[in-house]
Amino acid sequence: MEEILSLKNVTKDYKNNRGLFDVSFDIKKHEFCGIIGENGAGKTTLMRAIMGFISLDKGDIFVDSLDVKKNNLDIKNKIAYVPGEINYPDLSNGKIFLDLQKELDDSFKKEKANEYIKKFQLDIRANPRKMSKGMKEKLALITALSKDKDIYLLDEATTGLDPLMREVFIEVLLEKKKEDKTLLMSSNNFEEIERVCDRVIYLSNGKVVLDLNIKEILNKDLMVFSIRLKDINKFSRENSDFEILNFDTAENEITFLIEVSKIPIFIDKISKLNILSLQEHKFSLEEYINLKMRS
Numbered sequence: 565m566e567e568i569l570s571l572k573n574v575t576k577d578y579k580n581n582r583g584l585f586d587v588s589f590d591i592k593k594h595e596f597c598g599i600i601g602e603n604g605a606g607k608t609t610l611m612r613a614i615m616g617f618i619s620l621d622k623g624d625i626f627v628d629s630l631d632v633k634k635n636n637l638d639i640k641n642k643i644a645y646v647p648g649e650i651n652y653p654d655l656s657n658g659k660i661f662l663d664l665q666k667e668l669d670d671s672f673k674k675e676k677a678n679e680y681i682k683k684f685q686l687d688i689r690a691n692p693r694k695m696s697k698g699m700k701e702k703l704a705l706i707t708a709l710s711k712d713k714d715i716y717l718l719d720e721a722t723t724g725l726d727p728l729m730r731e732v733f734i735e736v737l738l739e740k741k742k743e744d745k746t747l748l749m750s751s752n753n754f755e756e757i758e759r760v761c762d763r764v765i766y767l768s769n770g771k772v773v774l775d776l777n778i779k780e781i782l783n784k785d786l787m788v789f790s791i792r793l794k795d796i797n798k799f800s801r802e803n804s805d806f807e808i809l810n811f812d813t814a815e816n817e818i819t820f821l822i823e824v825s826k827i828p829i830f831i832d833k834i835s836k837l838n839i840l841s842l843q844e845h846k847f848s849l850e851e852y853i854n855l856k857m858r859s
Contacts, residue, residue: 566592566593567590567591567592567593568591568592568593568595568627568628568714568715568746569590569591569614569625569626569627569628569715569746569748570589570590570591570625570626571587571588571589571590571614571623571624571625572588572623572624572625572626573586573587573588573622573623573624574586574587574588574610574613574620574622574623574624574625575587575620575621575622575623576609576613576618576619576620576621577621578609581769581770582604582606582770583606583609583770584606584609584610584613584770584771585769585770585771586622586623586771587606587610587623587767587770587771587772588623588772589765589772589775591746591748592746593714593744593746594744594745594746595746595747595762595763596737596741596746596747596749596760596761596762596763597747597748597749597761597762597763597764597765598748598749598750598751598756598757598760598761598763598764598765598778599748599749599750599751599764599765599767600750600751600752600754600757600764600765600766600767600853601750601766601767601768602768603752605767605768605769605770606767606769606770606771607648607719607720607750607767608648608719608720608750609770610750610767611645611647611648611717611719611748611750612647613625613632614627614632614643614717614748615632615639615640615643615645615717616632616633616636616639616640620633627639627642627643627715628642628714630642641671642713642714642715643713643714643715643716643717644708644709644711644713644715644716644717645708645717645718645719646701646704646705646707646708646717646718646719646721647704647719648719648720648750650700650701650704651693652692652693652695652700652703653692653693654691654693655691655692655693656691657688657689657690657691657692658686658687658688658689658690658691658692658695658703659688659689661692661703661707662674662677662688662703662706662707662710665677665707665710665711669711671711671712671713672707672710672711673710673711673712674710676709676710677706677707677710680705680706680709680710680736681706683732683735683736684702684705684706684729684732684733685702685729686699686702686703686706687699688703696724697723697724698724698725698726698729700724701721701722701723701724701725702725702729704721705718705721705733705736709736709740713745714745714746715745715746715747715748716740716745716746716747716748716749717748717749718747718748718749718750719749719750720750720751720752721733721749721751722751722753722756723752730753730756733756734756734759734760737749737760738760741760747760747761749761754848754849754850754853755848755850757778757849758778758782758848758849758850761778762777762778762779763775763776763777763778764776764778764849764853766853766857768857773857774853774856774857776852776853778849781847781849781852782846782847782848782849784847785823785824785825786821786822786823786824786846786847787821787822787823787824787827787844787845787846787847788809788819788820788821788822788844788845788846788847788848788851789819789820789822789830789834789842789843789844790810790817790818790819790820790842790843790844791817791818791820791834791837791839791841791842792815792816792817792839792840792841792842793816793817793818793837793838793839793840794816794838794839794840795816795838796811796812796813796816796817796818797813798837798838799818799837801818804820805829805833806820806821806822806826806830806833807820807821807822808820808821809821809851809854809855816840821847821851821855
């Protein structure tokens with residue numbers, strides 16, 4: 565499938581190990597990709613670089629084969645963007661702001677905006693500049709997602725949303741997926757990325773350290789078992805037949821990663837231990853990334 569977004573050796577050095585360093589990856593048309601990383605990993609710098617808001621020290625970025633440095637206006641017409649820091653003009657209400665979007669961008673669909681206003685339960689009578697963080701994020705998402713663009717670029721767009729509104733956000737993005745759009749979203753919420761994206765890129769200290777196909781990870785028949793023992797010191801970690809994700813001596817708790825086919829053998833083995841409690845769940849994206857980062 566053809567690439568719609570391509571980064572080649574992108575570097576922006578803010579010194580003190582901050583910025584982006586030799587970042588290269590491609591996003592294919594219709595792909596939904598998540599960017600994960602600790603605070604300061606370079607997620608926002610990456611988004612701003614794609615939008616052409618910062619000049620690079622090295623490297624190139626292409627959007628639909630257009631060079632960001634040479635075709636900035638054409639590229640902005642292909643992308644709907646939600647920044648990490650949102651600043652609104654001082655307007656009487658949100659309705660005026662959305663009306664302006666229609667005047668400025670022909671791709672803005674007012675009927676879509678009205679649909680999203682109801683879904684996100686946003687009171688557009690408030691002055692956008694005086695809205696709460698959550699309301700500002702809702703308005704930014706409504707603005708971006710109401711535009712008919714090739715690419716949606718979302719920079720940690722849900723940090724101010726409550727759990728109910730995060731569910732609405734996921735629902736709306738899955739609708740966009742059916743429309744064959746392309747998405748690049750940064751988030752610190754692994755569940756959002758896991759449920760929406762096909763792929764995840766993990767940034768650390770401005771570098772790509774993991775680039776993973778989410779379906780390949782989650783389709784593996786792996787389960788996580790956490791057992792709490794009466795005395796963890798009677799368990800030999802070195803002689804365990806199974807992969808250990810966590811060994812918590814303070815809580816007397818051990819967390820194992822078990823292939824589904826080997827669960828009966830695992831249960832038989834641990835039944836000989838003095839177990840106080842046992843919990844199990846499907847192996848998650850967050851656990852996989854944490855495991856890879858420790859190895």
